[in-house]
Amino acid sequence: MLNSIEKSRKCHGKVDCHSTSSQSSVTGSLPKRRQDLLKWNGWGYKDTEFILNEKLQVELTGTRYKLSGMVLPLLKDWMLNNFNVNLDYVRPAQPEFSAADLPSPVINKPFLEDLQTSGLEHSLDCHDRLFRAHGHTLNEIWALREGSFNRIPDLVAWPTSQVEVMQMVQLANKHNVVIIPFGGGTSVTQALECPSTETRMIISLDTSQMHKILWLDEENLTACLESGVTGKEIEQRLASRGFCLGHEPDSYEFSTLGGWVATRASGMKKNIYGNIEDLVVLVRTVTTRGLLEKSCNAPRTSSGPDLHHAILGSEGTLGVVTEVVVKIRPLPECQKYGSVVFPCFQDGVSCLREVARQRCAPASIRLVDNEQFVFGQALKPENNSLVQSFLDGIKKAYLTRWKGFDINKMCVATLVFEGTLKEVEAQEKRVYETAGKFGGLPAGEENGERGYFLTYLIAYIRDMGLQYGIIAESFETSIPWDRVTDLCHNVKDRLRRECKAMGMQHEPFASCRVTQLYDAGACVYFYFAFCIRGLSDPVKAYEEIESAARDEILACGGSISHHHGIGKIRKKWLKQSISGVGVDVLQSIKRTLDPQNIFGNGNLFDAAVPISKL
Amino acid sequence: MSFSPKRKGTYEEILHHRSQQSDVGWSLRSYTPPQYRYCSPRRPIDVGTAVLASPIIRHTVLQLSEEDGSSVERLEQEAEAIVKEMGHDLGMGAIRLFAFVLSKAWRRIYKAIYVNSEHLTKLQGLCKDYPVLLLPSHRSYMDFLLMSYVCFAVNLPVPVITAGADFMSMKGVGSLLRKSGAFFIRRQFGSDKLYWAIFTEYVQSLVRNGDAPVEFFLEGTRSRAQKSMGPKLGCLSAALEPYFKGEVADIYVVPIGISYDRLLEETLYAYELLGVPKPKESTSGLLKARHVLSGDYGNIHVSFSAPISVHDYFRAGVDRSVHATLPRYMSSHSVEEVACTQSLAVDVLLQQQKAIVLSPWSLVAAILLQHSQPGGMGVAERSQLEGVGVAELAEEVHWLKLQLENFGGRINWPGGYTTEAILMDTLTVHSDLVSVSNENRVYLKHVDDVKSKNAALDPVTMATAVRHLTLALYRNQLLHVFQNLGLVALVVTGSQENEISLEDLYKKFMFLRNLLCKDFIFRPCDVEKDFNGVLLGMKHTNAIVQENNHILVAPSVNKCTVFMSRMFEPFLVAYWVLCQFLLTHNRASWKIRDIIEGTQGLEAAMLNHGMLHHYEILSLELLSNAVNGLIHCGAICREKAANGNPSLLAKPFELSKVATEIASMVTVPTCDDAAAYVKILAVPLSAKL
8 A cells, every 4th residue: 555655656846737848848937928828819838739630539739738749539529429519510710810800909198108107018019918808718718719809908017026016006096097907817707808898098917027936934834925926836936945835726827826816716725725815824915095915924813804805806806916925835745646436426425525524635625427527538548558448448347337336327536635645545544435435436546637637628628629619618606515416416407408498409518526625515616518500699608508507506505606706707696695785895995995996897896986087 | 989089189098098908918017117317216115214314304303392392202203103104105016006906997987098198208308307296186086096097107107196194094095095106194284393394394305306206286185166276385385395495406397187077976076065074085985986886987088288397487586596595404485486386386277277178068067057047947957857958958068169169178079970979978978967868858867865964954955956066066177268258248248238348347357356266266467368368259259249448238148148157157146145144144253164054054045935046056165265255355354363263254344345246247136035035044043043
């Protein structure tokens, strides 16, 4: 047993989905001209995409990921079977926009003059502006591939420090110019979208050049980071000094610390490290009224309502998060994947509930439903060894024949263990024992690991889907334990039903996973995809279906969002979620911090402030 | 000649026409009904265990123990006993046995059992995706055996059925019924919180896990009068709660209309309606009923309506998220949920009615009953003495059938036969009630004298009443088709003016709808729609003549309106007598039973004196509906007496207004009869008080 742990022992920083070879070539920070490194109209790195190779097999290009350069022989058939697609039917993305295709910038001349005098770095380049006009919400990607934008930022600015941000905000406030803070650009709530009714000049304040670790305090295990630093960069730099932050949202390659604070992000390993609100010791936010900050790095204070919580989840409507003091941890000695198969989803949920009850969850534990389990199997790379496929055959036969598992019902929980060797060993024992009580059987590290790859690759897969007329999106919620299973069943049913009502001939792919455990409930994450052939307005259809699904979530007792946030797509449910009084409280905070609505991205609610003239 | 072919339109015969001819083979055939996708299979006994272990029962036990200090153990034992008393024991063994035995028995007495197939495929699919509630009309004991039989025959999952606990005590039968899927609910358990909690959890456990479709009767009990009764919401609310709480994605509700050409219980019902005590359900009683197992009972039609998605139905009216902040075991319905449940219940009843396939005998009954001579005997009497010619009757039947079809009724009318042939067929089925002489005249058969416990009712009056009511049962089956038409006809034929404005007509129509709301199923919010709809239909068929915004009375008093108004006249007459009874007896408070029995006595006296001639008004159900209708109209008030018992207060002003309004539409004894009144009134009252 110990031996196997030894073998799987991995040094942090080399784990996760990235192959080690490519990491040296990437400094981790995002360049100002992001479109040189990243796709302008899709997810992730330019060099990485899923393609159909000449043998008509799906292949992942590039070298960045563990699966890069590999063929996934089962994926194409999975697509064909699940979506009724035809590989002859392709919807290629439109060619890159030229300046003429994009709205010309609204220029506030006095502001621009002041900005130029100040020497703050900025750009009016149309591609710089376009890159910051969107996040990765489905309709935004659709607009890039097949549509157009009514409104994009008029100017992009790259402050390099808190002082420069303050200068920037002062200028904007003086000239009544809108600022939309922009971090990793991975929002999936249309939070980065420019309000189409905005007539003032809009500045996209790109924080990517604020990526320094300002200090690191080994005694108190804290570090002060600038807000524009990406998750991957944080981990790399902390690892070199023997530490980690441990915050790994699915987007962590690109998303930034400031964005996490602004959206109340949640990381995969929150069971050990906590969510962003648990990690934050001190937040500095530049508002139009000045700097909002606390006076000390004390671990907890009682000093009236915690103002951090006004900023956490404010989605860029109150100011720019510039610096954050976070808790850090020594790098774990050992990290190990694992997985457990369950006869059915309900058994898996019962097991997770028990794990939460005993508070013995490992760093990460996720339960995927049968649909996603099958999908995960389709992502198996080409087996180079016959022995391997022979073993797979045995495993399947063992499960289905001897253990009576139904291949159409079984599901899998994927696990990440972290800690000292002893801790990991103890955790494994306890989790597998608990799982056994619910009919769960350990299913190996590889299945676990593949589950986590899927997370990082799913957005790349979506881009390939779009190519063949498959629309895909994800949404999430959190819900008390007793309602988890019903929620999953009901929302999936609602998705299938709404698709049918829209006249779709083929059932959509509706799948979910339980991704986070809490004492009182869990986070549930849905994947939803369908083939758009025959639909006149696929994006509208998608939005209506997702809206119906959200209604169903709320009806089942789920929340409006666990970590994606409200942005613009969920504004209509905010009042229902936090009451009218609640919205008034947020309104009054907004009024106090930003009377002119400089931070006018329009997220959360429509700011009840007079929209002044240009 | 065969009136019962294998297939009629969308209806398929399942009793005689089967691919597998032997009953043994058929009952033992491979039966693989669809199963709910999230069902975790369990034995019937596990349902009880799950109920006892459920949070709501644990919580209720603790709460009750805190409230009245009884020990938790005792309450748990009580709960266990209740679950044991309640529990179904559905097993394929009993179903197959029933399938075999019933096939044998029914083949002897029924010509055919027809089931409509148009929604079956959809329903079979739905059973896989959602829990299903089967809601049949309830007009005979046979209903639930029949439903299970039909489900077995058409490859639907055999339902679990809510049954009244009165069956339970029948030796042997109780356990047999349990095995065929019945679970038993006490008729009254008012404020027994533990019982209520167990009952709701039992139903909900079945719905949540989708073990089997849950079947219950919205009307709560058999409709002895053979017309739909107002819905009882207890079971439906309980069954829908899992949807409101998001425990299931949807529930499909299937209204089912069941009709019998001839009821096994026809005379029994007439007796019961008159207040002759109902024999307690006993096995020996059932055995005595064995003589019914010979003879011709015609056809049965089982009509499945389109399944209703509760989710779609409630989508606009209900916000389920209000339950998000309470633990799930806490039972609560929002105001909107209660209102929508009520509305759904009414819609289901209306759908049942729409689905029901009427027998030609209903037409015959309606005609025999209500063609009364002015001031004299009805055809019922005439047909006992001198009979009615078959040809005359056939002509009438044909006319009424056309009216029925024009106003949306469905009737079992085999194509390719003359009306006379169909009439003769139905007369044969009902040879217990009518005979056909060699001269082709139809006679009503004599009924033996009947003793009532109400001393005011003499045996001869009762015998006549039984004869009338037996016919009325079948006539009642078609009333729903004409209910709006009948009300308009009452106003039109009763009018003394040359013309009626639509506005006045609508007001009176509304008045009648309110008054008769317990006797007929109306959707209160549809009053205007129904009014306009029926006017359109009546204009179309020349039943009324409208000029500008007025109905011309003279041309609108015609065969149709007269027939229809007379069909509904007995109801109003009964209501009128009830008003008179209350107006002439000055009491501070009433018990509902006293009002009903007193009125029944008064009616009997008036019938004896020839002042009235509708014997069916003696029906206790009708009088009970009348009291409740008058409560609804505000002419009677519900109160709580000092001792906490419910009592009723008559409101003379409102009562006389109602009485006057009724008298303006139908013939009632006039003021000249006042003297006779007092004399008559003395009879029941001295007997009573």
